[in-house]
Every structure is written in structure tokens, then in C-alpha cells.
Amino acid sequence: MELQVAKQAVRTASKLAHTVAQHHISSISKSDQSPVTVADFGAQAVIISALKQAFPGDPVVGEEDAAALRADDTLANKVWALVKEAAPHDKNLSERTNLFAAIDAGNYAGSAKGRQWALDPIDGTKGFLRGGQYAVCLALIVDSRVELGVIGCPNLGPRGGLFSAVRGKGAFWEPLFEESTPEKISFRHIESTKDATFCESVESGHSALDTQLKIAQSLGISNPPVQMDSQAKYCSLAKGDADIYLRLPVRMDYEEKIWDHAAGNILITEAGGVVTDMNGNLLDFGKGRTLKDNKGVIAAAKSIHSDVLKAVQKALL
Numbered sequence: 001m002e003l004q005v006a007k008q009a010v011r012t013a014s015k016l017a018h019t020v021a022q023h024h025i026s027s028i029s030k031s032d033q034s035p036v037t038v039a040d041f042g043a044q045a046v047i048i049s050a051l052k053q054a055f056p057g058d059p060v061v062g063e064e065d066a067a068a069l070r071a072d073d074t075l076a077n078k079v080w081a082l083v084k085e086a087a088p089h090d091k092n093l094s095e096r097t098n099l100f101a102a103i104d105a106g107n108y109a110g111s112a113k114g115r116q117w118a119l120d121p122i123d124g125t126k127g128f129l130r131g132g133q134y135a136v137c138l139a140l141i142v143d144s145r146v147e148l149g150v151i152g153c154p155n156l157g158p159r160g161g162l163f164s165a166v167r168g169k170g171a172f173w174e175p176l177f178e179e180s181t182p183e184k185i186s187f188r189h190i191e192s193t194k195d196a197t198f199c200e201s202v203e204s205g206h207s208a209l210d211t212q213l214k215i216a217q218s219l220g221i222s223n224p225p226v227q228m229d230s231q232a233k234y235c236s237l238a239k240g241d242a243d244i245y246l247r248l249p250v251r252m253d254y255e256e257k258i259w260d261h262a263a264g265n266i267l268i269t270e271a272g273g274v275v276t277d278m279n280g281n282l283l284d285f286g287k288g289r290t291l292k293d294n295k296g297v298i299a300a301a302k303s304i305h306s307d308v309l310k311a312v313q314k315a316l317l
């Protein structure tokens with residue numbers, strides 16, 4: 001039940017985002033930031049509305065709130081038009097005033113106990129704007145642990161990708177814009193760590209790319225890193241296109257947001273991988289809206305994760 005609702009909601013929001021992105025890329029004002037803002041609000045509204053109808057009591061930790069929309073009627077009208085097109089029969093979104101409430105329902109502070117959804121309506125803002133990777137990410141967290149994750153990646157592969165995982169049930173891929181039977185996915189087998197390929201952020205402000213390059217060299221890795229925005233990185237590892245995702249902090253005071261990692265976390269573990277922080281601890285999704293007890297992220301196949309962790313710790317001594 002949860003999986004079907006989450007997949008349907010992510011699909012609807014991904015289509016909405018894809019429509020805006022296509023239009024943005026073909027337009028002449030590529031420096032305009034507003035398309036991603038519009039897509040972000042629209043995606044959050046349709047997903048939270050679907051969740052609230054299926055699971056009325058469940059709180060949602062969503063990245064956005066509606067303050068900027070309430071203050072800007074032109075922006076609100078653009079978002080409203082998109083939402084009506086993407087979800088015309090949604091009775092929770094029958095009037096424009098409901099739009100604000102749906103978006104603001106993502107204001108949950110987070111909790112260590114009980115159910116909560118974590119939502120990043122458009123992850124990889126920068127990727128969206130440059131025509132690269134971005135992702136619509138939704139996860140169900142129960143008692144601080146991720147139980148279900150769904151990620152929509154409109155630009156990953158020729159047909160886009162809808163990735164999903166439920167604890168104990170494996171990880172799956174299916175095309176994003178057409179209905180078809182999900183295919184099971186998993187990490188690829190590599191003989192040794194030196195054969196691995198790194199996947200990392202494009203943005204040097206989001207992870208310590210220089211240090212990561214040194215770590216790759218210390219592991220004997222000569223393959224160039226694959227750089228992409230958003231949780232599409234987790235998806236790439238889970239489907240066997242790369243082997244290690246490192247996200248080492250640029251600033252030690254930055255707290256990673258739970259919506260940037262929750263869905264990817266279960267996708268990795270269900271595809272045969274391990275995710276820890278740079279101290280080797282599992283990510284704790286029960287500390288509020290951020291991963292405040294963790295620093296950095298290391299995701300890798302089970303067989304090589306401990307080698308990578310050792311190399312990270314040596315580099316950071």
C-alpha cells in the first residue's frame with residue numbers, strides 16, 4: 001500500500017518537474033532560477049496531498065514551506081497552474097488556498113519514534129538548472145530507520161528511472177514515464193577495490209572533492225570519478241554503474257538534511273550496499289530534520305565498504 005502510493009506520487013511529481021525542466025532548457029533565460037522554484041513547490045504539493053489522503057495521520061518532513069508563495073502571487077499562480085495540470089482530480093487541491101496548506105504540511109520537526117515521511121521534491125537544484133541529474137525523493141521512516149524509499153530520476157538513462165526499495169524486499173528500477181514490470185537491481189561485482197569507480201557531487205561546496213580524489217588514489221583507483229547532482233548517485237550505485245559514493249564535509253558545521261539521504265539509504269542497503277558516516281556509524285534518521293549525529297556519507301558495496309572507510313579515516317587524520 002505505502003509503496004504504491006509513494007511510487008504514484010513520485011511519478012506524478014517527476015512528470016511535473018520534467019515538464020518544467022524541458023521548457024527551461026529550451027528557453028533563452030537559462031540563468032533564471034525560478035523554474036526550479038516552481039517545480040519544487042509543485043512537486044511538494046502533489047506528493048504531500050497524496051500522502052495526506054492515503055495516510056492522514058503521518059507527519060511529513062519536507063524541504064519547502066509556502067512562505068515565498070504566499071508573498072508572491074505571480075509565483076503562486078504559476079505553481080497552481082502546474083499542479084492543476086499534473087493532478088487535475090486531486091480533491092485536496094481543488095482550490096488555490098489548499099496549495100499553501102499542502103506545502104506547509106511538510107513542516108514536521110522530525111522524531112525518533114513513530115512514522116514520518118521525508119520528502120525532497122527536487123533534489124539537485126543545480127542539476128535541474130543545468131539540464132543534468134535531479135531527483136524527486138520520498139522515504140518512509142519508522143522509529144528512526146528508513147523502511148521504504150522511492151526516487152524519480154527524469155534524466156537518468158534513456159527512459160529515466162523510478163527506483164524503489166522496501167526493507168527486506170530488494171531494490172528495483174522501472175522506467176519513469178511508462179508502466180512496466182519493475183526489475184530487480186543490485187551492486188555490481190568487482191574483484192578488488194582498485195577496480196571501483198567513485199560517484200560524487202558536481203558541487204565542490206557540497207563535498208570535499210580534492211580530498212576524495214586523494215582517497216581514490218590511496219585505494220589504487222585509476223578510473224575517473226563520475227560526478228552528478230542529487231540522489232541519482234545512490235541510484236547509480238544501486239544499479240551497478242558505480243561502486244563508491246563519498247560525500248565528505250567541506251565545512252564541519254554543516255548538518256546533512258534527512259530528505260537528501262533517506263530514500264537513497266534504503267536503496268543502497270537493499271541493493272547489497274552499506275551506508276555509514278565517515279566514522280563508520282549508520283545514519284540516524286531520528287534526530288530531527290537533519291542528520292545531526294553524523295558527519296559525511298560513505299556508500300559502497302558490502303565487500304569494499306570497510307576498505308573505503310579505512311582510507312577515509314587515514315586521509316582525515
Ligand SMILES: Nc1ncnc2c1ncn2[C@@H]1O[C@H](COP(=O)(O)O)[C@@H](OP(=O)(O)O)[C@H]1O
Pocket residue numbers: 120122123124125126201202203205206207228229230231250251254257260
Ligand atoms: N555545504 C553543504 N554541504 C553538503 N550538502 C549541501 C551543502 N549545501 C547544500 N547542500 C545540499 O546538497 C544537496 C545537493 O547535493 P548534490 O551535490 O549531491 O546534488 C542540496 O539539495 P537541493 O538541491 O535539494 O537543495 C542541499 O540540500
Ligand SMILES: [Mg+2]
Pocket residue numbers: 120122123124259260
Ligand atoms: Mg536536496
